Amino acid sequence: MKIRIKLMLGFLILAVMLAAAGAVSIYELRSVGSSVQSLLDDNYRSITAAKKMIEALERQDSGILLLLSGKWQQGRKTLQTADNNFREALTTAENNLTIEGEKACVESIRKAYKKYRRLSDQPIAGTEYEDNLGWYFKDAHQTFKTVKTAVQDLMAMNDKAMYET
Numbered sequence: 001m002k003i004r005i006k007l008m009l010g011f012l013i014l015a016v017m018l019a020a021a022g023a024v025s026i027y028e029l030r031s032v033g034s035s036v037q038s039l040l041d042d043n044y045r046s047i048t049a050a051k052k053m054i055e056a057l058e059r060q061d062s063g064i065l066l067l068l069s070g071k072w073q074q075g076r077k078t079l080q081t082a083d084n085n086f087r088e089a090l091t092t093a094e095n096n097l098t099i100e101g102e103k104a105c106v107e108s109i110r111k112a113y114k115k116y117r118r119l120s121d122q123p124i125a126g127t128e129y130e131d132n133l134g135w136y137f138k139d140a141h142q143t144f145k146t147v148k149t150a151v152q153d154l155m156a157m158n159d160k161a162m163y164e165t
Contacts, residue, residue, distance in 0.1 A: 036165055042098040043162040049092040050155035053109070054148060056086035057116075061144050064120050068136055079120055086113065093154065099161045105154045112147040119143055 059082035066075030090109065097103050119140050 039098070039165045040162060042096055043158045043165065045096050046093055046098070046102070046158040047155055047162070049089040049096070050151050050158070052089035053086050053093070053151045054155075056082045056089065057144060057148055057151070060086070060116075060120060061141070064136065064140050067120075068132070083117065099157065102154070102157060105150065105157060109147065109150045109154060112143070112150050116140075116143045116147050 063075045063078035
């Protein structure tokens with residue numbers, strides 16, 4: 001075999017190896033990119049659910065204040081709508097557990113929210129709680145802040161994971 005053919009075969013083998021390495025690199029890069037995108041999507045979904053929970057909580061707080069002021073029908077309607085929105089967002093968060101510690105955080109939200117709902121489910125308009133701001137600040141608002149803090153912790157956890165990703 002002539003030296004020229006040997007050199008051409010050597011370069012051809014080198015070109016094939018470079019092309020194969022390039023193809024594998026592109027495949028791996030796409031794989032990593034889609035994994036990162038999936039993680040970012042999951043974190044964003046949890047952050048959005050947390051924002052919806054906070055918004056619903058604030059509407060519920062408004063509903064309780066409406067009940068305190070004696071506006072029973074408007075307060076109940078506001079509470080019901082906000083409760084449905086909160087539960088929907090909480091379900092989204094429960095079905096999107098992707099990072100360590102997120103399950104415990106969602107469980108603490110669930111427990112705190114259950115306590116908050118017991119307060120807002122009791123009759124307020126037409127009872128001793130009506131116009132009783134002492135009860136509101138002592139019980140209802142403190143429980144509201146506990147739930148809101150738990151939701152903010154979930155949001156911060158996902159923000160951090162998103163940043164690290």
